[in-house]
Ligand SMILES: [Fe+2]
C-alpha cells in the first residue's frame with residue numbers, strides 16, 4: 001500500500017487580535033514576520049495537493065504544524081489549499097503540531113479542534129487521540145503530544161494514557177504492518193542541543209520500535225527531512241517541512257518492510 005507523507009507547511013500572518021501581543025503568539029508572529037515568511041513557500045503545498053490527487057495513494061498523512069501561531073486565519077489559509085484533497089476520496093490523516101496548539105486562547109483552541117474534525121471528514125476529533133485506524137491492511141496509530149508550552153520552548157509531552165494505548169495496541173498479535181503517526185520524532189540524536197524542541201515521555205515507544213512491534217514512525221517537527229531506517233525500511237521517517245524544502249515522502253508499505261522515495265514539489 002502507498003502512503004504520501006508531508007508536514008510542517010507553517011502558514012502564517014500577523015496578530016489577529018490585540019491580545020496576541022500579550023501571549024506566546026507575539027513570539028510566533030515576530031518569528032513569522034522576520035524569518036518564516038521568507039523561508040516557507042505555500043505554493044509548494046499547492047503542488048503537493050496536486051501531486052497527491054494525481055498519485056492517488058491509499059492514505060495521505062500530514063504530521064502537523066499547518067500554522068505558525070495557531071490563529072484561525074492561519075488555519076483558513078492552509079485549509080483553502082488542502083480543500084481539494086480533503087474533498088477527495090483519499091483518506092487524510094492529520095495530527096496537530098506544536099504550532100497548531102500554540103496558546104490556550106479559546107478561538108485558537110476552537111480552530112485546531114475544527115481543523116482536525118474538518119480534515120478527517122468528521123471521522124475523529126482532537127480529543128479522540130490517541131486513535132487506532134486501519135487502511136489497506138496497515139494499522140495506523142495516531143498520537144498527539146502537542147499542548148501549549150512556555151514562551152521559549154517547543155516541548156511535546158506524551159501522557160501516560162498515550163503510551164498505555166500504544167502499548168496495548170502493540171500487545172495484540174501482529175498480523176499487519178504498524179505505523180505510528182506523530183508530530184514529534186520518537187528518536188532524538190541531540191537531546192541536549194535540541195532541549196528546547198524535544199519530546200518527553202516516549203521511552204517505552206522507542207522500545208516498541210526496537211522490538212519491531214512498531215514498524216515505522218512518520219513524523220515532522222524537524223524541518224529537514226531524514227530517514228533513520230534499517231535494511232528492511234523499519235524505523236523513523238521525517239517528512240521535513242513541505243513549504244521550506246519542497247519535499248514529501250512516498251512510502252510503500254508491505255509485509256516485508258517499507259521503501260521510500262522523496263518527491264520534490
Ligand atoms: Fe514545524
Ligand SMILES: [Fe+2]
Pocket residue numbers: 065097098099154183220221222
Ligand atoms: Fe513542530
